[in-house]
Amino acid sequence: MGPSDASTGPGRRAGRGIARSGARALRAFWARAYVRVVAANRDLSWILFDVALPVLGTAAYVFVYRSLRAPEAYLGFVTIGGAMTAYWLNVLWSMASQLFWEKQSGNLEAYIVAPAPMMAILAGMATGGLFMTTIRAVVIVAVAVAWFRIPLVAVDPAGVAAAFVVSMVGLYGLGMSLSSAFLLHGREAWHLSNLMQEPVYLLSGFFFPVRALGFWVSVAASIVPLTLGMDAMRQGLYGPEAAMALLPLRVELAILAVLAIVFLLAAWWLLRVMERLARREGRLTLRWQ
């Protein structure tokens, strides 16, 4: 085999094809993430709007516990829960409902015909959303801790960090799955997001230890990664007894890792279903459906 054969052989051509596809996917990923990493932070009005609302809700629940003379750890539970509401709202309104909004604004067609995998676009959307929301969550926690002088000293910092990372991968994987599912539900997406807001705050134990709901209800609620994620973070912060832990921290981390893989695979599969429907029925991008 001569040099010219080596440079144009089927293996090399396939390699170049993969490299080009990868580069396109990366460009699509960054293009979608850019909007949330850079552009969304140019307008600093988010500091007022995206922080004030969760702080108001968190403050109200802190006062509920203060009026009940609850142990100080409960104020920390509420603070963590308040910060996590930002992630849940982001997943509901900026992930799950996002493809529906994109359809309404006419961007969905561009996504579908773009020469890049939709999964890269969704991953960019998730990564950008995670970055954007983390900035907001940090500010929410800082404001709440400063206002109410809440003790947040971790007994297991590595456990807190691991719980946060693995639950976020699972949560945004869930958001990526829901984005296709909500798109298929058409204009009911808005109502589905509304419907999933407070019930998940309740079932996932955003403002109290989830074990208070009973073991089996808590296990069923663990389908949302934030349920075990918050329980694990509270354990890492205050210890398993004070946090009324549902399961041992390591077990929760293992389950969260499995959930993350399952939701990412589900997102990939649902995207294929959606794209197949888009081609077959030709009406997926029609507005007001």
Next chain:
Amino acid sequence: MAVRRRSVAHTILGGVWLGWKVDSNWADPWLFAGYAILRPLAQSLILVVMYWVIAHDTTTGYFGSLMVGGAFFTVVQYVLAGTSWCVIEDREFYSTIRYIYLASRSLVWYLLGRAVAKLALALLSVGVILVFVRVALGAPVWVHGLQTPAGLAALAAGVGATAAMGIGLSGVLLLAARRGEFYSEAVAGSIFLAAGAVFPPDVLPRWLQGVAAVLPQTYWLEATRRWLVEGSWQWSAWLSRLPDGELLGRLLASGSGWGLAGVAVFLAAEAYVRRTGTLDHHTED
């Protein structure tokens, strides 16, 4: 004069009818009822569990007061935040505000109609929550203390003041560009916090107690607790010191003040958008 009265009534009824259609026509009535009830019920159950993990006893006047405050705050969310959101919905999403403006006697009457539709949904939720906490949790929630006519008068005054504040917020939203939902939610959230809907205002910092003292919702929710909760005096030392007459007087005074201010803000905003031709300007993406 007869024509004018009928025209106002038609505008209000049109608002009610349109509100019902917009809010509910995406689902069959049973599914919609579940949807309308589930969200506020979940909010109340969060409070139930928060209370239960600390205090356990759900038969106290304190718990009943907590649940009544949380349940009736649904009215504030629906009527104040929901009504003002209609401006964004009609202007940004459906692009119908110009036609509504031309067809209505006045946007104030139309928005009042929308508020009535929201109120009906909110009261449905309130009923479900109160029956649940009474039957399932044994909370001492029933007609009690403050006489029913006075309780109903307080309800009317509280709802009226809240609706007028919603009209005022609608005026602000006529002028606002983008992020309309945050204005509505932020105002409702601020009242939730300052009025002590789910905790006694006594635990608020002094400056927030000052805000609580001028909000009609503080007095309305307290009057409702006296009407419906046995042992409501356990809730707030500050509010329980007020005699019934003074409580209702404060509700009427603060409600009238905020109500008049709300309508004045709306009329000023409406005049401004008419003058500048920005009534139907799209500002959302």
